[in-house]
Amino acid sequence: MDGLTTRIDSVREHIASAARRVGRDASTIRLVAVTKTQPPELIAQAWAAGLTDFGENRVQEAEAKITALIDKRPQITWHLIGHLQSNKAKKAAGLFDVVHSIDSLHLSETLARHRTSGDAVHHERLPVLLQVNVSGEATKEGFALMGWETNFGVLAAFLEQVERILSLRQLEVRGLMTIAPWAPDPEAARPVFASTRRLRDRLAQRFPSASWDALSMGMTDDFAVAIEEGATIVRIGRAIFGER
Numbered sequence: 745m746d747g748l749t750t751r752i753d754s755v756r757e758h759i760a761s762a763a764r765r766v767g768r769d770a771s772t773i774r775l776v777a778v779t780k781t782q783p784p785e786l787i788a789q790a791w792a793a794g795l796t797d798f799g800e801n802r803v804q805e806a807e808a809k810i811t812a813l814i815d816k817r818p819q820i821t822w823h824l825i826g827h828l829q830s831n832k833a834k835k836a837a838g839l840f841d842v843v844h845s846i847d848s849l850h851l852s853e854t855l856a857r858h859r860t861s862g863d864a865v866h867h868e869r870l871p872v873l874l875q876v877n878v879s880g881e882a883t884k885e886g887f888a889l890m891g892w893e894t895n896f897g898v899l900a901a902f903l904e905q906v907e908r909i910l911s912l913r914q915l916e917v918r919g920l921m922t923i924a925p926w927a928p929d930p931e932a933a934r935p936v937f938a939s940t941r942r943l944r945d946r947l948a949q950r951f952p953s954a955s956w957d958a959l960s961m962g963m964t965d966d967f968a969v970a971i972e973e974g975a976t977i978v979r980i981g982r983a984i985f986g987e988r
């Protein structure tokens with residue numbers, strides 16, 4: 745086995761053992777391999793080793809790779825996981841299968857508009873996740889939700905925006921995404937993941953007609969904790985491809 749296959753197997757084992765620790769079925773956890781900065785040849789190897797979900801954080805960079813791997817397009821799910829500027833929404837709406845980084849009503853509306861206009865291929869709704877920032881870390885994108893569990897105003901403002909996003913018929917909201925602040929001890933991320941999960945449960949209660957199944961949380965350093973706290977999608981780069 746080559747190094748890549750060994751690392752993929754090792755990540756899968758760690759996913760499975762984290763799931764076992766909390767009595768979850770590992771098959772309900774989707775592994776998104778984060779391929780930013782990695783060349784298409786390496787992505788093709790990862791695909792040959794059995795990976796089918798790839799995450800990119802820049803539209804331009806992703807476009808080049810999606811184009812290079814166009815023969816595998818039907819078997820690959822491409823996830824946009826990085827911040828999306830409105831002026832790239834048109835391109836993103838035509839390129840990606842899932843967008844994890846919806847962080848404003850304005851972006852949702854722009855994306856929805858482009859999903860319809862002129863693009864006959866995409867009559868299906870675009871699956872999206874709402875990116876939330878429950879920790880208040882200034883450098884993170886996402887809807888500002890610090891303090892939502894004690895400050896009803898914070899939650900109410902978000903619910904109002906979610907209601908409007910849910911009314912956009914070109915988008916299909918599937919759940920939430922979060923990035924925990926980096927810390928040397930992955931346990932530091934646990935309260936962030938737990939709070940994101942509680943927020944998801946709250947949304948599911950408030951808007952039962954939408955599906956809130958997806959919880960995209962956990963990266964190389966903290967994915968085991970994220971799974972213990974309910975992650976259904978983990979986004980892993982370095983543990984698979986090595987340091988960037």
Ligand SMILES: *Cc1c(COP(=O)(O)O)cnc(C)c1O
Pocket residue numbers: 778780801825826923962963964965979980981982983
């Ligand atoms: C880069 C990135 C990841 C993967 O990070 P690793 O530490 O390499 O696993 C996950 N999510 C987002 C949003 C990223 O930008």
